[in-house]
Amino acid sequence: MAYADTSEARGNMMHTVKPPKPSRLAAAIRSGSWLSLLSIALYFAIWFAITRDGLALVRPIKFPSPAMVVDAAFRTADLIPGDILATLLRVAIGFFSGLVLGLGLGLAMSYNRKIHYFFDPLVESIRPVPVVAMIPFFLMWFGIGEIGKLVLITLGVFAIVVVSTVEAVRNVPKIYGLAAQTLGATKFQLFRTIIVPAIVPGLVGPLRVAAALSFTLVVAAEFMGANAGLGFRILEARRLFNTDVIMLGVVLIGILAAVVDMLIRRAAAYLTRWSDRAT
Amino acid sequence: MTSTASPQHRQPIIEVVDLTVTFPTPEGEVTALDRVGLDIEENEFVCIMGPSGCGKTTLLNLIAGILKPSRGHIGHKGSPITGPGPDRAVVFQADAVFPWMSVEDNIGYSLKVRGRPRQETEAAVDRYVSLVGLSDFRKAWPRQLSGGMKKRVDIARAYAADPDVLLMDEPFGALDIMTKERLQEELVKLWQLSPRTVVFITHDLEEALFLGDRVILMSPRPGRIAAEYRPNLPADRDMSVKTSPEFVALAKTLRDALKTFH
Structure with missing residues (x-):
C-alpha cells in the first residue's frame, strides 16, 4: 500500500535508469521508421522505371526522367538559390502574418463575446471562399508586386488559423478555467496562463495544413507574375516547354514544404512536451 | 452523538x-x-x-x-x-492540475497570478511540496505522476493559495x-x-x-x-x-x- 503510489510514478519519470541506448540503425529497424526510406526509394524506382532512364513508357516531354531533372538542376544552378529564397521569404512572411492575425483575432473573439459577434459573420463569409478565386482582384488592387502575393498567403493562412483557434479554445476543459479563477487569476491571466498553452496541441494539425496551403498559394501567386521564385520558374519553363525544369521546380517545392513541415513538427513536439500526445 | x-x-x-x-x-x-x-x-x-x-x-x-x-x-x-x-x-473531484505546468509551477500558481514576491512564492512552494511529500517531483510534469500524486499537487496548490476556506x-x-x-x-x-x-x-x-x-x-x-x-x-x-x-x-x-x- 505504501509504495504502490510512488513506485508507479517513478517508473514514469524521464530521468530514471533507461536501458543502454541502441544505435540509430537498430532503433530504425525495430520501430519500422526505415519504411519511410523504403517508400521514398520506391517512388524513385517507379519514376526511373516508367521514364526515359528506364523502360521509357512515357514521352520525356510529358514526364521527364530523374536524369533530365538532375541535368536541369545543373543548367539552372545559378538561378535556384534566388528562386528558393524568393519563394521561402513569401511563404515565411505570409504564413507568419496569417498566423499572428488568425491567432490574435481567434483569441480576441474567444475573450470577448461582442468581438465574437462582430467578427464572426466576416470570418464565416471569407472562410468558404477559395482565396485563389480572388486572384483577379488581387492583380487589380495590388498589381504584380510583392504585396498582393503576401496578402494572398496571409489571407489563406488566416482563415484556417482563426477558426481553429476559436475551436481550440472551446475544447479547453472548463475545469482548468474554474480552477484558475478560484486561485485568483484575472480573465486576462486566465487567457495567458491557461487558454494559450492549452490550445497549442489542437493547433498543430491546422498549422501544418496552413503551411502546406502557403506553398500552394505562393505558387499561384507567382503564376500571376513575378521576377523570381519557384512558381515563376515553372511558368517560364512552361512557355519554352522545358518540362525538365518544371519537374525540377515541383521537386524543389516538395522538398521545401517537407522541410517546413518537419520544422513545425519539431517546434510542436517541444511546445507540447508536457502533454501525452503520441510522438 | x-x-x-x-x-x-x-x-x-x-x-x-x-x-x-x-x-x-x-x-x-x-x-x-x-x-x-x-x-x-x-x-x-x-x-x-x-x-x-x-x-x-x-x-x-x-x-x-x-x-x-x-x-x-x-x-x-x-x-x-x-x-x-x-x-x-477549491479542490475539484476531476483532475484540475494544469498539465502544461510543472508540479512547482502548479503549486505556486495562485501566488504568481496575484503578483506576490518571488521569495514568498518559492517559500510557499517549498513548504507545501514537502508537506504533500512531492519534493522529489518538483520539476516533473503532471503526466508523469499517478492519480494520487496529482491529487496531492491539487491540494498543495489550494493550500498554497492561503485561503480562508478550503473547499x-x-x-x-x-x-x-x-x-x-x-x-x-x-x-x-x-x-x-x-x-x-x-x-x-x-x-x-x-x-x-x-x-x-x-x-x-x-x-x-x-x-x-x-x-x-x-x-x-x-x-x-x-x-x-x-x-x-x-x-x-x-x-x-x-x-x-x-x-x-x-
Missing part, C-alpha cells in the same frame, strides 16, 4: 442563511437546495455528506462563488459572496481505496500542521466521519440539512480508528439515517 452546534461567540467564517437554489429543467423547476442554514467556524473541518443529487456540490459551488443563490444569503466574514476567489480555493468537492472520489485512505490520513496530518477551515464534500460516510470535526448529513432532493454529527476522534488518528467501537457505532447511526431516505 447527534448534536446541534453549541452556542458560538465568534462570528462564523462562512454563514449560510435560508439558502434556496432552483434550476430550470425541461421538466420544470427543480429545487436543489431548500432553505439551508449553516454556520462554519474558523479552522473547523466540516464534511458535508449525502446521497448523490442531494445538492452538496451545489452548496460547495455557492460558497466558492461559482453559482449564485436563488433566495437566501451566503456570506464570508460578514460580506456576501459574489464570485470565485483565492480566499476560497474540497469529493477530491478522492476517483481514487482507488488504498490511495484514498492514505490521502485521508495525510489530509488529517496536513490539517493538524496547517489548520484551516475546510468544507469537504463526500458521499462516503466513513470518509466523512474520519476527516470531519463535524459531519453534516443532507437529505435527497430537495437538499436540506437532515442531521449533524461530531465524531470527536483523536487528532493523531490513522486508519485503525475506523475499526474502533465508537467509530463503528457512529457509522451505523449514519448508515441508518441514510436508509431512512429510501
